[in-house]
Amino acid sequence: MSALSRFLEKNGRPLLAILALLTLAGGAFAQWSGAASLSAQFWFAGGSVVLVVLLVEIVRSLMQRQFGLDVVAALSMSAALAFDEPLAANIVALMYAGGQQLENFAEGRARREMTALLGRVARTAMCYCGDKLEEVPIERLVPGDRVLIRRGEVIPVDGVLAAPAADIDMSALTGESMPVRFFEGDQVPSGCVGCGAAFDLITTLPAAESTYAGIVRLVKSAQESKAPMVRLADRYALWFLMATVIIAGAAWWLTGDRLRALSVLVVATPCPLILAVPVAIISGMSRAASIGVLIKSGGALETLARVRTAILDKTGTMTTGRAGVVDIRTVNGVEASEMLRLAASLDQASNHASAESLVAAAKARGLALSKPTDVTETPGSGIAGTVDGRRLVVGGSNFVKEHSRTGDPYDLGESIPPGSAVVAVSMDGAVAGIILLSDQVRGDALETIAAFRNADVSRFVLASGDRADVVRAVGTRLGIDTAHGDLAPNDKVDIVVRERERAPVMMIGDGVNDAPALAAADVGVAMGARGAAASSEAADVVLLVDDLGPLAIAVSLARRARMIALQSVAVGIGLSFAAMGFAAFGYLPPVEGAILQEVIDVAVILNALRALARP
Structure with missing residues (x-):
């Protein structure tokens, strides 16, 4: 890829928005100066350039067998230029290009916690090589190497503390604001920061297998995922386009006024579906990541929002x-x-x-x-x-x-x-x-169960391979609805399948024997980033902390994010259809319609960003 291509790929959208804004302002100045023909040329140029770029993107999407709602924006710009309404075309062009920038801003805000996780990856480490310290790439570290962790440095790989004590900032993994004191021989996870005196660490895992490397892989997968609600929007894009064309065509045919058809097209851009849904979902995922709960996909977040039953392993989950x-x-x-x-x-x-x-x-x-x-x-x-x-x-x-x-x-x-x-x-x-x-x-087990109940998780099942009498005793102490002991891995799967007939199920576990049940549940939750790899791979949600409390908060966050997404869609689409009705009856000219649609877009996106707030 050439330097010019890379520059355009990175800066193309901002430049397009700036161009649309400059041509709109230039035309307005020319109009104020009395040069009406020059103003029309400014607006025509701005609308044409953005339309050409948009058409290229639409063709690329169609070649990849993807059909999106940007076709409505292309139709409205084309109609405005064809009907000699260059100002409307320029406003729609600014609406489209500015919407892209607004989307970038909103998604940037929504992804900030996950992006922060990716940005903390250590690249090198100070390793003892004989009698000397040498800075080496972390890929060269092998188990048994001794590395020096200086104040403020990110711990590059998992290891064992080789100092009497050390204060470590765990906020990247746990969200804890206060440093945690580790003692000699304690396991220290990668991705944390030494915040006290320098200390030595004996590595226990290669960089690629360490805690933080696994977290980074999960974060990248989560960022690339596409939520079912977003896919649903794409699926209904053609139907929305057909409805828009029918309304616009009917308005033109019944009144003979082509500008009414143009006004309908201008206000029809369904940004609540294009932008608000992914922003709300990603906001919820990012907010959960900030408290140590990594949700692997938008689909997992949507399902987590519907969970009503929690099946919990005992050892390492409800007990220490x-x-x-x-x-x-x-x-x-x-x-x-x-x-x-x-x-x-x-x-x-x-x-x-x-x-x-x-x-x-x-x-x-x-x-x-x-x-x-x-x-x-x-x-x-x-x-x-x-x-x-x-x-x-x-x-x-x-x-x-x-x-x-x-x-x-x-x-x-x-x-x-x-x-x-x-x-x-x-x-x-x-x-x-x-x-x-x-x-x-666990000391906080009762509080955690209460927090889950407050998040509308109404049924709890304890499932463990431990002795049945021990499991029942723990279940009674915690107020669990049903407790099962002496279970083999396939028995846990059977329990998950039976409970799924009642309501959506969340299975929480931390061992290899929990992996089949995690995969069978509607939402599988693996305890601890350093837990068994099999359970983390099978799970839809991974707790980066050895604590169930944040998961209860994450359930509330998921419900809130899904509610906000649906709210944005209902309100935004409702307002768009209402505006289309006013436009069809001649109460909303093209220019005013374009401005109104931009206001609707901004409102629904700002509403979607509310998912970043804690419930």
């Missing part, structure tokens, strides 16, 4: 997906916090999931952990060792009982909540107590 300490029971006067501290200190030497949960719980409570010695571990059973001079045994009840001289962990096992795991602890040969671990319900 990580075991936490829910109770500590001790005997013989042992302090609960001290027993947890000693057990967690010993468990630093184990990579068992329960050990990681104990260590995390102790650190969260600010307990100072000691270094264990003389450690021996029996995989799957427990661990023994010395901490601060005390001999400890930590593990399952049987294992601890066998390695203790006195006491029985089972004596402390009354009224254990369903689904809880028991970690027994022995100190110096005597059973000291038990620690109960459980996958905890």
Whole structure:
């Protein structure tokens, strides 16, 4: 492509609008100066140039088997020039070219949050190469590389924090205004910004597979999508054109006044369908992206607006997906916090999931952990060792009982909540107590359910592969309508299919086993940008945050965007048909009709931009 072609492709529409405006102003000045013939030449030139460009675009669209409503604008300009009404032709030309610019402005505003996501992609990283730091393209980074993240830099790839602590701006992914503190060993997603002191990061994924790369791919796909309402507008373009021609022809035939036909054509441009619908839909998608909810397509947003039933996976969705300490029971006067501290200190030497949960719980409570010695571990059973001079045994009840001289962990096992795991602890040969671990319900789960109900999602179903009694207990606590446990992936699909017979269904999950159900639902929602790739690919909506709260807001945003789009169409088309009626009966001359249509266009587009606001 030549430089001239690239320039025209980028700046052609603004230049066309400027040309139409200049010829209109030039003709008006000539008319004021008494040069009526010169003014007509100005207006004729402006209308002709824009008409030629429009005809070229129409031919290109027809060659691609696309038929749009711009044909009405071409007809009105052609008729104005043919009927010796150059001023009307120039005004329609300005209306068309200015409408293109208005569309660019409105879509730019509507896409701003998604465009901002694309603009944050890091291109290079400061990588440690031996004893030196070298700036390298992020494509060269491989798992295990150590990179330096300086203050204000975008994190280029996913990695593990290799510093005691770091403050990170997560707003690009989560919309959170306050920085989040990460600690050594924490997973750090790409696309965020280091906002404190510089720190090192050990990369865990190549750039192409990192969190932010996936987000960028999803955003590009969303921007290229075309909503069903927009396709519907294209489908009815021919019918609208036929109605316009019939009304214009009837007005001319019945009255013999060709200017009435011209006036009908001038006011017939259906910008509410051409511009308002995509602007409202894209505005809703962009606003959702700003709070961490990436809707992949306009069609997904429209469907999300109609959802009435939510099917939720339990683990990682309504619960944290990580075991936490829910109770500590001790005997013989042992302090609960001290027993947890000693057990967690010993468990630093184990990579068992329960050990990681104990260590995390102790650190969260600010307990100072000691270094264990003389450690021996029996995989799957427990661990023994010395901490601060005390001999400890930590593990399952049987294992601890066998390695203790006195006491029985089972004596402390009354009224254990369903689904809880028991970690027994022995100190110096005597059973000291038990620690109960459980996958905890999210702290904001009840508020989230209430927010969904406020967004007109009226039915909730919990579907999980976990034990049925555990799932029912969580469902009862959250006020879920129906809870199903012990489900295989195909069982979840069956539940989705049954619920779809009642109402449009939204399925929310975060694992590979959820992917078939996500694909079967009207709207599939994948939890977390770092969740399983299969679930993110199958989903229509991806949460960039590990939180369901923004999804409830996104449902309200979707309903609002769809309502505004329909409102813009109904009001805009209604006003256009009313103006066509006035024009057909001779109450609206061509020039005034063109001005009125431009006012209608601006009004419906500004109304569509209301979808950017939070409901």
